[in-house]
Amino acid sequence: MDTTLPDDAWKDSFDRLLDPRPQLRERNIIKKNVRASFNIDSSVENSSPNLLSFTECSWQKPKTTDTADELGIKKRGNSISTPSEKRLSSNLFHCALSPITGMKLDGLQSADNHQLKGTENKQQRRPVKQVVFEVNTLSPEKSSDSIVENKRLRLMQPKNAFRQSRSSLVLQPGKWRKSLISWRRTNINEVPSGVLSPKQSFLPRAVTSEGLVACRITQRISAPIREISEPDKKINYETEVLKYCAQSKPYKFGTAYASGKMIDPCKIGEGVYGEVFKYAQKNSTKTDIVMKVLPIEGTALVNEEIQKTFEQILPEIIISQELSKLRTNQTNSTSGFVDIYNVCLVKGKYPKHLLSLWEEYDEEKESENDHPKMFTDDQLFIVLELKFAGQDMSAFTFLNAEQSYFSLQQIILILAVGEEAFQFEHRDLHWGNILIEKTDKKQIDFKLCGRDLSVASKGIKITIIDYTLSRITVADCCHYNDLSQDDDLFVATGDYQYDIYRMMRDELKNNWSTYSPKTNVQWLSYVNSKLIDGVNYKNVNTKLHKTYMQKLKAFKKIILTFGSAVDCVRHLHSFK
């Protein structure tokens, strides 16, 4: 009997995948970017071979209880793609299978680009705003790519049989809600009625006029952390909202925001929950107002989402106002949370001049949102008037790594102040929610536990926005978003960002009311990675850039050993 092994028996699966792609083998892209996964799910973008090895660096290992040794991390040869704590545990096969092979196959293009980015000074890196549906049905001529991907999905969702036929969810970095809604809508409608998992049927849902199902993506909950003295007292949320707006009834939309009151208005952005305009106010020093318009209480789906109610919008208003007020707090202060000038409840059709601005934006940038001409006379809106805070991090070009390094210091301090003041966890701090503007100030000041701290601005100021997923304790009430029923966000891949949602879920043991400032650290780890290998830089060939890039890389090795943003500050500022 011939016992000789076939010629390709020595090859590993990557080699087999590389065979039909000689150009990738030449450039050694796949092996360089994809490493052993330990069968743990991840998005590979920010892999670092040194992740688990604590080598000598300019940053000292922090004196926290979660030191690397205690977590059982010794130098490991094989790096993994995500600096998740889960990966640091001994139970390497605890969670779902890695999409790494699938991911890199899905993302061959992006791996390719990644390599090019360095040489082309990362000029062509604007993320495309779309969800990628990876249809997961095997064709008769099964490619090795689809076999691997199919196997991965099967192992990922062994209990939900119907999921095997669903498309995998690969999202672009940054804003994810719109993509997830589209995907969810498509996929829920793929599933025959009665096959929905109990969890999914639990999500708030609405049936559209076309008979399609829409789910609300997140569910905000406000829970008293102590017993309330009058538990039976019914809260009138409309009255509460009006109180925050300092109004007795809604204003007419067209009158409150008439074109005559606004100088140089334009639409600057959009989210699932609303449209964002910028203008200067007549007869006011406010030259840079951002107006976020959120439809509420209506029955029509907007951008495929169910409109928020008074009850759901109230915590968002409270959180925004409390965080904004931190700029004048005596003990814990920061101006890093977006400055809120005013909140207004308005009623009526969208004013014509705002409709025209919406259309201009659509013409230029192709809006993903529904045309606001859909709103009728009795539609209610909450308008948040915010201070303009610049461009988001994904679109910003840093001068060099020194500037980005100090911006990370600002972000750490902003979160630390939030933790101390309100047990605040942002929980969605992707680069679209970090705004950057130029400043003449030499330093940005903070107060933490009564102590003055400052960070060199290096010419920029950071502002954090979008508290939709945030957790906060205000006046003995804990506001949070319950994501425990919401599996889909946790199977998304496409960026290290999507690992962070899983890491948070593990950290919180899926109890989203828990206060665990470690989630802020997990997002800081993501931001750190983006600053190393994601954002645009103007000058990359200077000594200064290289020195600070090394500092960022050194910080990356230890960041996940901190327990909170305050813990990071203690380390960075020798703060006791």
Ligand SMILES: Nc1ncnc2c1ncn2[C@@H]1O[C@H](COP(=O)(O)OP(=O)(O)OP(=O)(O)O)[C@@H](O)[C@H]1O
């Ligand atoms: N204060 C501000 N200054 C400058 N730009 C802003 C400001 N607030 C919002 N924006 C812009 O508007 C966009 C949408 O805002 P935001 O993220 O708050 O909306 P959203 O409806 O919560 O979005 P999502 O789809 O993530 O739920 C932001 O990405 C940003 O570009």
